[in-house]
Amino acid sequence: MRPAEGTHLFFLDNVGVLFDERSQKIFQLNTTAAFIWCQLEDGADLASIDRALQQTFAMSTEEARACRAQTEGLLRSAGVLRGSEAPAPAATSAPDSPAVRVADALFVAQARYRLLSAEFRLRFTSDAQLRKVAPVLAHLQVADSGQDALHIDIVEDGTGGLAIHEDCRPVLGCRNLYELAPLIKGLIWQCAITRHDFFLDIHAGVVGDGERCVLFPAAPGSGKSTLTTALAHHGFEYFSDEVALLHLPDLQVEAVPLATCVKDSGVGALARFYPALADTESHLRGDGKRVRYVAPPAAALPPAGTRRPVGAIVFPRYTPGDPGQLERLSPNEALTALMAECLIVATRLDAAKVRQLLQWISATPCYRLPVCDLDVAVEAVRALSSGRNASSAAA
Numbered sequence: 001m002r003p004a005e006g007t008h009l010f011f012l013d014n015v016g017v018l019f020d021e022r023s024q025k026i027f028q029l030n031t032t033a034a035f036i037w038c039q040l041e042d043g044a045d046l047a048s049i050d051r052a053l054q055q056t057f058a059m060s061t062e063e064a065r066a067c068r069a070q071t072e073g074l075l076r077s078a079g080v081l082r083g084s085e086a087p088a089p090a091a092t093s094a095p096d097s098p099a100v101r102v103a104d105a106l107f108v109a110q111a112r113y114r115l116l117s118a119e120f121r122l123r124f125t126s127d128a129q130l131r132k133v134a135p136v137l138a139h140l141q142v143a144d145s146g147q148d149a150l151h152i153d154i155v156e157d158g159t160g161g162l163a164i165h166e167d168c169r170p171v172l173g174c175r176n177l178y179e180l181a182p183l184i185k186g187l188i189w190q191c192a193i194t195r196h197d198f199f200l201d202i203h204a205g206v207v208g209d210g211e212r213c214v215l216f217p218a219a220p221g222s223g224k225s226t227l228t229t230a231l232a233h234h235g236f237e238y239f240s241d242e243v244a245l246l247h248l249p250d251l252q253v254e255a256v257p258l259a260t261c262v263k264d265s266g267v268g269a270l271a272r273f274y275p276a277l278a279d280t281e282s283h284l285r286g287d288g289k290r291v292r293y294v295a296p297p298a299a300a301l302p303p304a305g306t307r308r309p310v311g312a313i314v315f316p317r318y319t320p321g322d323p324g325q326l327e328r329l330s331p332n333e334a335l336t337a338l339m340a341e342c343l344i345v346a347t348r349l350d351a352a353k354v355r356q357l358l359q360w361i362s363a364t365p366c367y368r369l370p371v372c373d374l375d376v377a378v379e380a381v382r383a384l385s386s387g388r389n390a391s392s393a394a395a
Helices: 031-041 046-057 061-078 127-140 177-194 224-233 264-270 275-279 331-340 351-363 374-386 390-394
Strands: 007-012 015-020 025-029 109-115 118-124 150-156 162-166 169-174 200-208 213-217 237-240 243-247 252-254 260-263 290-294 310-318 342-345 366-371
Touching (some): 007 331, 007 351, 015 031, 015 331, 015 351, 031 046, 031 061, 046 061, 109 127, 109 177, 118 177, 127 177, 162 177, 169 177, 177 290, 200 224, 213 331, 213 374, 224 237, 224 260, 224 264, 224 374, 260 264, 264 275, 264 290, 310 331, 310 374, 331 342, 331 366
Parallel strands (some): 213 310, 310 366
Antiparallel strands (some): 015 025, 162 169, 200 213, 200 237, 200 243, 200 342, 243 252, 260 290
16 A cells, blocks of 8 residues: 555645645545555555554554555545556547638627637627627727737527627527527636636635735625625725636736626615616526626726735625624635635646645635625625734634
8 A cells, every 4th residue: 555656745724635646636634544644655564554543543453454444445446546546637639620601691790808818809790689798798898909809700590599609610509689698708708718827717706905805715696796796886896706817826816807797686685786787687597597797897997917916715605694704714624615616727736736725725814704694794804804803703
C-alpha cells in the first residue's frame, strides 16, 4: 500500500486535503485517514500502521486493523494508491461541424457588445427581436472598434421559431420571442468566458467597495442575486450576480457585469430599489421560470478589466424566520462550500496551484449568512465590508 504518483497531502484548518494530479481531484481526509496517509508516505508497512493507530488513538488490535482496512478500501476506490489509479482523462476535441450559411436573411438592425475580452456583433431580422434583447445587453454596448467580433445572427427558422447562428453555424433555437433574451445572454456569457484566461469560475454574486470584493457563492434560490442587486443600489460596485472569475497568482476577481436575473419571486423585494422592475418585461428561461433583467446602475459598473482582491466570502442561504447573523466558517468548511459552486477549472491543476488555493481560502474571512430580511442582510454585508463587525462575526 503506497501513495500513487502525483498525489500531494496538504493540511487546511488541521484537516487533510489530498490532491491527485493525475485525476485532477481533491479529497478531504479525516484525522485517522490523514494519519494513515502520512504513515504510507513514510514507507510504513501494514503492521507498523496498525501499531501506530493503537498507540496514537488508543485503539484495540481489532479496531486498528478494521480502521486501516476500511481506509485502504476508500483510498483504493478513490484511485490514489499505487495500482488503483484510474486512467488519466483522455483529451477530447469537438467534432468538426460544417459551416452553415445564413441564407437569404434580411437583417434590419445590428448592435455591437463587449464582455471581458470578446466583442460580439448581433444582427436581427426584426425590430421585435432587437426590442427583446437590447435592454438586457444595453450596458455592454460599444462602438465598432475594428476588433474581430464573434457574429451572432437571429433568423426565423421557417416553423415560427427562431434560430441563433454563431459565425454562420446554427447553435441554439427557441419557439418564440419570449425565450430569446435568456438564450442570447447565456450564449454571450459562455462565449466570452471560453475565450478568456482565468483560473476558476465560481457561481457567485460579486460586489466591490473600490478596494476589495465580497463573493456570494450559492446555489439558485439562495437569495444571491437579490442580495447582490440590492447592494449595487446601496453604493457597492457591481461585478456580477452569477460569475466570479478568479485569476492566479493571488486569486483576484474580474468584473463580468451581466444584467441581473430576477425571478418573479424576487420582484417584490427589489421593486422599492428599482421601481421600474415591476413594469419590466418578463422572459421565459429554458428551465421554465419567468425572469426579468435589471441592468446594473451605470455608477456601479467598474471599468472594464477591473480586478480586485477578495476581502471576504459570504455564503448566503434563504432562510425564512432567521435573524440573519453572520456565522464565521472554518477554512475547511469554506473550501467545501466554495468547491460546490465551482463551475469551471480553466487550467490543469498541479500542487503549486492547489497550495495557492488553500493558502488563499485560509487567509480569507468566510461566513455563512441566512437571508430572510433583505435590509438586515444588506446591513450585515455593509458592516462586514467596513470592518465594523469582524470581531462579533468571528464568534
